Amino acid sequence: MLLLRVKLYFTANWDAPFVMGFILFLIIGAIFLSIGSTAFAGSVAAFAYYSLIVSIVLQLVCFLRDSKVKVSVTGSTTRKG
Numbered sequence: 001m002l003l004l005r006v007k008l009y010f011t012a013n014w015d016a017p018f019v020m021g022f023i024l025f026l027i028i029g030a031i032f033l034s035i036g037s038t039a040f041a042g043s044v045a046a047f048a049y050y051s052l053i054v055s056i057v058l059q060l061v062c063f064l065r066d067s068k069v070k071v072s073v074t075g076s077t078t079r080k081g
Contacts, residue, residue: 014062018055022048 010016025048033041 012062013059015055015058018051018058022051022055025051 025044029041029044029048032044
């Protein structure tokens, strides 16, 4: 049951693994920064940044995909203004 819910969540939200990767990379970078390995911490922070960028792009794709489905299901569009 829980595994199915997790699978459905990741199917609907393509960006979720990259957000989790961002958080993990950020924590790892902070750990290495605290022990004095600044060069490695900077590299890990760069990977965290790239993961965040990918997640933002995927969130935009999911948003556009979902809004397109809602418009085609209702059969009408609404105008703002």
